[in-house]
Amino acid sequence: MAELEINNTQELTEKLNEIVKDPSINKPTEEEVAQAKADYENAAKEWKETIYKIGTPEDAQEICDYIKHFIMNRCMWKENAWMGVIKLAEEIDAATVLFKGKKDKGLELGYQAVEFTFYILSNPGGIGLQSALDFEAEHEIYFKTLNLFGQTVQEARDSLKNIEFLQQRWGAMAQGFYLEMEPEAEITEESVNELFDPGVEQASSAE
Secondary structure, eight states: OOOOEESSHHHHHHHHHHHTTOTTSOOOOHHHHHHHHHHHHHHHHHHHHOOEEESOTTTHHHHHHHHHHHHHHTOOBOTTHHHHHHHHHHHHHHHHHHHTTOTTOOEEEOHHHHHHHHHHHTSOOOOHHHHHHHHHHTHHHHHHHHHHHHHHHHHHHHHHHHHHHHHHHHHHHHTTOOOEEOOOOOOOGGGHHHHOOOOBOOOOTTO
């Protein structure tokens, strides 16, 4: 069985070119290719339909209230990001309605709302000394909210990386090769701009 260990798309292409002329390599069967396709499609469908739970049901109201406050007073946006800010506010209101009066149901959001919320939380802003003092006073709930969304975003990105691998594996098997990917380093906050750019302006350290 021919196996490839890759870390990125360019490396995959190079290794495929290296072995494409070797007729001795075992090829995946049609059944294996079909299964690889099904694995990718099923995982992609499940990921798109996933709703993420933020914190515990007991946290829900506090977190929702703070996000609303943050959107109103701390969020800095530019260009077309105004649409995302309005959409997020609407989704938070809708999520609040869903868990109101239900002890076992907490804050639940889709991937885009989770990613956008984490992005704006990572880039708080304000004007003047009073704004800075006000933000200092709320630092505990701020960091609690940031950490909850950060954990959820990492979970979602890990799932997305797995789906991307399943897609690459299906493509490689369709060309006659087996594919195996080595574990990658964890995605950090610094890579957010590469994956998702909602046009939110990053506050300077002087603010």
